[in-house]
Amino acid sequence: MEDRKNDLAQIKKDLLTKRDELITRIEKIDQDFKNGRTPDPIDQATERENDDVLSELKDTAEFELSLVNEALHRIDEGKYGICSICERPINPKRLKAVPYTTQCIQCATRG
Ligand SMILES: [Zn+2]
Structure with missing residues (x-):
């Protein structure tokens, strides 16, 4: 039983680290959105493509963040x-691979 407690404490620590990472990543993406606007139409097209990629990355990060928060809540x-x-x-191997x-x-x- 003590082992499981220690495991959970470790998992919680990992999840909190992951949450910080995700929050930093989302903030960075927001920053990228604001930065580097160019008046050049050709560059603007590239920017739009970048924006698509960025917003996809942001969606993924926000989704992961919601899962991490959910997992932390479930630990509590x-x-x-x-x-x-x-x-x-849940299979412990799966939890190890995808802690959240x-x-x-x-x-x-x-599905
Ligand atoms: Zn199930």
């Missing part, structure tokens, strides 16, 4: 590692 509630859909324990997942592989792949 004592529900971490339990599938949010079927309520069965809230669904077991069966439910996640079912």
Whole structure:
């Protein structure tokens, strides 16, 4: 039992680090959006393409951030590692690979 507690403390630490990373990444993307506006029409086209990529990156980061927050919340509630859909324990290997997942592989792949 003590082991599991230590594991959770470690996971929580990792998730908090991940959350900081994501927040920094999102802030940086926002900054990139604001920076480097050019009056040149050709450069503007390139900028628009960059903006598309940036906004995709931002969406991904924000989605991950919401999952990380959810996982932290579940740790506090004592529900971490339990599938949010079927309520069965999530495979520890999966948790290790994707610490902020809230669904077991069966439910996640079912869509
Ligand atoms: Zn499940």
